[in-house]
Amino acid sequence: MSEAASARAQILAGIRAALKRGPLGEAASAPLAARLAQHPRNLIPARAASLDHAGRVDLFVGMAEEVQTTVDRVADPKDVPAAVAEYLTGQNLPAELVMAPDPALDAYPWADRPMLRIRRDRAQDADAVSVTPAFAAIAETGTLMLTSDPTRPTTLNLLPDTHIVVLRADQVVGPYEEAWTRLRTAYPNGDWPRTINFITGPSRTGDIEQRIQLGAHGPRRLHIVLVGAAAAPSAA
C-alpha cells in the first residue's frame, strides 16, 4: 500500500475504531446516501420565507443597503445602460468598463450609450469598473449569488474597485435554500460552476482596531441595477 493510501485507510480505520464499529453496511449507509440525494431543508427563518415576491424584493433591497450596497431600481430593461452610465457619472468614474461576455446582458441596449466604452472579458488589475449579471439574490440577508462559467468570469466580481450587478427582480428569492433549488434546476447533472460567490456588500475589513474600512481587497463599491421591480412602497 502506498504511503497516501495507507494514510487514508488509517484515518478511516481510526474513525471507525473511535466510534466502536466497522465500516457501515448497506443497511446503515442507505439512509445517509438518501439524505445526500434528497438534501432535506432544515429550519428556515420566517423573515424572508413568509413574504410574497414584492415583499422579498423590498427586503432584499433593505438588507443590501444596510451593508453599503447601493441599489437603483429600473422598471424597463431598456433603461439599464442609462442607469449604469449615470451611476458612473455620479461617482465621478470614467465611462469605461469590463463586462461579462454573457449573452444575457445583450438584452440591454448598450449601443444607446455610445460614450460607454465596454470590453467583454474577464477582469484585469487595471479595470476600474465591472458589470456582471447575477444567478440569484437572497432577500434574507441582502446577498447576491454569482456563479462562474465561460461567460461569467469570477475575476469580474473581485478585481475592479467598482462592481455593478444587473439583477432581474425575478431572480430575487427568499432564503438561501430557494437559491440552491434554482441552482440544482439549472445544473441538473450536478456539474456545478467552479465558483459560487455569495456577496453581501462591498469588501471590508475590521482588522485595524476594529474600525471598518471598505475595499480591503475586493470592490470598494457594490452597486445593483435592479430591473423590473415595482417601485418601493411608500413609508406610509
Added chain:
Amino acid sequence: MQPTSHAFKANARQALDDGVLRRALDNMRGGFPAKRLAAVNRLPEFEALRDAGKTIKDHVLENLDFYLEAFERNVVARGGVVHWCRTAQEARDTILGICRTVDAKTVTKGKSMVAEEIALNDYLEANGVEPIETDLGEYIIQLRHEPPSHIIAPAIHLLKEHVETAFRAAHTQLDPNRPLSEPRQLTDEARAILRAKFQSADVGITGANFLIAETGSTVIVTNEGNGDLTQTLPKIHIVLASLEKIVPTLEDASTILRLLARSATGQEFSTYTTFSTGPRRPGDLDGPGEFHVVLLDNGRTAMLGTEFQDMLRCIRCSACMNHCPVYGAVGGHAYGWVYPGPMGSVLTPGLLGVAEAGHLPNASTFCGKCESVCPMKIPLPKMMRHWREREFEAKLSPSAFRSGLKLWAFFAKRPALYRAATGLATRLLGGLGRGAGRFRSLPLAGGWTSVRDLPAPEGRSFQSLWAAQRATRRPHATTLSPVSRAAQ
C-alpha cells in the same frame, strides 16, 4: 509554531502588565459581544438554529467515515484531488510537493488556523517557497513575525501605530514621508502591495469553513475578499482543512452559516461566502487549473468517541473568546498556541496533550458565558473540568494543589469535623477582620491577597446560617431565599 502553553502563568502575568494590550482588548470587548447580541435578537429562530446546527454536526461525527468518503468521491468527480494526512508533517510535505510540481516561488494564503496549527509558513520558507499572508490581520502579524492572537481577528492585540511601524519597515520602496496614521491609509497601502502578490503567486492556499459531502465543494467565509483572490488568480488552489469541517449538504451548510457570522462579528452574513468545486471548467476565463484538498486529522479522530467529541462541532466563530473574561484580560498570545480562549482551552490539550497545555483548562472562572454563546452548544466548561480530572489523574497538577485537595477531601468526608473546622475558621476570621471588613494579607492566602483584598467572613458559616434558618421555618418552606441561592 512552537507552543508555549506550558508557560501560561508567566505569559498571562506579562500580558496583565501590558497597558497597550489592555487598550487593544478594550476595542474587542466593546465591539464583538454587543454586535453579536444585536444580530441574535434580530433573528427569532436563532436558538432553534443552534439546536439544528448541533444536530447536523452530531450526525456528521457519528458517520464521519461515510461523509468523508462521499466528499472525496465528489471532489474527484469534479476533477479535484483529495490528500489524506494523518499528521502535520504529512500535510506540510503534501503541500510542498504540490508547490514543487509548478516550481512555485511564492504562494498567497487566505487566513487558515489549520495552516498555523501545522506551522506551514516556516516550513515553506525553509524549503525555498515564500508564503504571503493576504488577510490584512495575518499580513500584519506576518510582518511582525508573531502568531495570531485571535482566530478571526489575528491582529486584535495591536493598535494602528504598530501597523504603521510594521508597514514603514517592510515597504521601504514607498515614500518614507507618506501619511500612514489612519486605518484607511494602512488598508489602502496593504491592498496595493498585496494586489501585485496575488498576480505573481504560483499557488494559492486557503482554509475551509465547510466541506460539502454532497457536491465535493469547499467553502470559505471572509470579509475582505482576499481568500477569493488567493484561489482565483494562481494556477493551483490548495484547500487545507481539518476533517471535522465536513457537512452533508448545501442545506446543512446554509443552516450553520446562519449561525456563523452572527456569532462571530454580529454580521447578518459575511461579505464573501464562496463555494469552490474542482478546478476551472473548460472554457472558463479564470480560476485555478488544479484543485487539491489536503484533509488533515492531526489528533481529531483521537477525540472522537471520547468526552471531548463535542469539541469537534466547533465552527471557529470565536464567540467563546469574545465573551471570555480570561481571554479579555490576558489576550490570545498568553495561551501559547494557535487556539486561544475557551475553545483553545479544550482543543489545545486534545491536540498537544495535557502535559503541554494543562494550564489552559484551569484558566477559567467557570462563568459559563462561553457555552451560553456557543452556536454549536459545545459544553466548554464541562470539558475543561474533564481536562482538569485528566491532569489530576496524570499527577500533573502542582503538589501544593494536590495536597490541598487531599486535605479538603479529608474534612469533606467527615461532616462533623468539617462543620467544626469551618465554623471555627469563620469565627476566627470574622473576629480578626471585624474592623476593616477585609484582609490585605493573610498567611497561606498570598496568591489571593497579593492582588486583591479578601473580604472577612461575617462570623458564621453558611451551614450554620442554613441550619438556623431551617429551624425557624415551617417544614415545607424549603425553597432557598435569593440570598442563600446566590451563595450556592
